[in-house]
Amino acid sequence: MKKIAIRAHSVSVSAGKHLILDGVSLDLHAGCWTSIVGPNGAGKSTLLRALAGLVPHAGRVDLPGLPAHATTARDRARHLAWLGQSEGSPDDLSVYDVALLGRLPHRAWLAPPGPADHAAAEQALRATGAWDWRARPIGQLSGGERQRALLARALAVQADVLLMDEPLANLDPPHQADWLATVRALVGQGRTVVSVLHEISIALQADAMVVMAGGRVLHQGACADAATHRALENVFDHRVAVRQFDGQWLALPKPPSNDVRKTAYQVGTA
Numbered sequence: 001m002k003k004i005a006i007r008a009h010s011v012s013v014s015a016g017k018h019l020i021l022d023g024v025s026l027d028l029h030a031g032c033w034t035s036i037v038g039p040n041g042a043g044k045s046t047l048l049r050a051l052a053g054l055v056p057h058a059g060r061v062d063l064p065g066l067p068a069h070a071t072t073a074r075d076r077a078r079h080l081a082w083l084g085q086s087e088g089s090p091d092d093l094s095v096y097d098v099a100l101l102g103r104l105p106h107r108a109w110l111a112p113p114g115p116a117d118h119a120a121a122e123q124a125l126r127a128t129g130a131w132d133w134r135a136r137p138i139g140q141l142s143g144g145e146r147q148r149a150l151l152a153r154a155l156a157v158q159a160d161v162l163l164m165d166e167p168l169a170n171l172d173p174p175h176q177a178d179w180l181a182t183v184r185a186l187v188g189q190g191r192t193v194v195s196v197l198h199e200i201s202i203a204l205q206a207d208a209m210v211v212m213a214g215g216r217v218l219h220q221g222a223c224a225d226a227a228t229h230r231a232l233e234n235v236f237d238h239r240v241a242v243r244q245f246d247g248q249w250l251a252l253p254k255p256p257s258n259d260v261r262k263t264a265y266q267v268g269t270a
């Protein structure tokens with residue numbers, strides 16, 4: 001039987017009277033890459049933040065891979081790394097120092113980074129192609145360069161579980177492919193990756209997929225399963241078609257029907 005990396009029991013998140021996440025229960029397998037997909041506002045980021053313990057919620061999130069003696073926030077930060085959307089870092093911090101931030105859970109209070117920390121930062125920066133400009137201040141970087149520096153910070157943690165919210169934001173296709181290779185390597189080492197993705201064709205390359213809408217999980221299954229493809233097409237109102245090309249599943253955008261197109265045009269030109 002597959003090990004569980006994260007188990008959510010009836011997790012709900014509210015903002016005032018608005019229920020953003022509505023009693024989500026799910027098991028995420030260890031040593032697997034799971035992608036979370038769904039339309040805008042489905043609750044994907046909120047679910048990921050709840051799994052990471054970054055948002056107050058009802059219900060429970062368990063990390064069965066965390067040893068029983070590992071009870072502190074620092075233990076948890078070593079076990080579970082996080083890459084959020086539009087994360088901030090002081091603009092004058094160098095790319096190298098940003099990567100080293102990922103080592104904070106491994107360092108004693110106020111202790112300088114040691115050889116293992118420098119080695120982890122270098123490995124992470126090389127994996128994201130950011131090593132050559134490690135001395136540059138993060139505030140001077142383009143959107144994609146910045147994302148690669150932040151990704152390096154998450155990788156430098158060397159955590160068993162990585163949660164990433166839109167990790168491909170601003171990345172060009174070669175660096176998207178590098179990210180895919182990195183995820184495959186992590187999973188090959190037995191690590192668990194959970195990513196919220198809008199790039200559905202890339203999300204379909206994961207091992208498993210969680211399909212969300214309206215703050216709920218509508219479907220969870222293998223990316224190769226026909227039931228998962230149907231759930232994807234349904235949740236996007238059949239505006240995507242899942243097809244196989246060259247041995248790979250792709251989600252192709254479909255144009256609106258003539259009726260919808262006509263209405264949209266009339267609204268747009270009114």
Ligand SMILES: Nc1ncnc2c1ncn2[C@@H]1O[C@H](COP(=O)(O)OP(=O)(O)OP(=O)(O)O)[C@@H](O)[C@H]1O
Nearest residue numbers: 015018020038039040041042043044045046047196
């Ligand atoms: N602090 C908040 N207060 C009120 N509503 C919120 C708050 N945070 C999120 N929401 C709402 O909760 C819903 C889910 O938000 P969330 O960011 O989790 O969606 P998402 O699926 O990640 O969306 P997207 O694909 O657009 O990034 C949205 O309708 C959002 O407007």
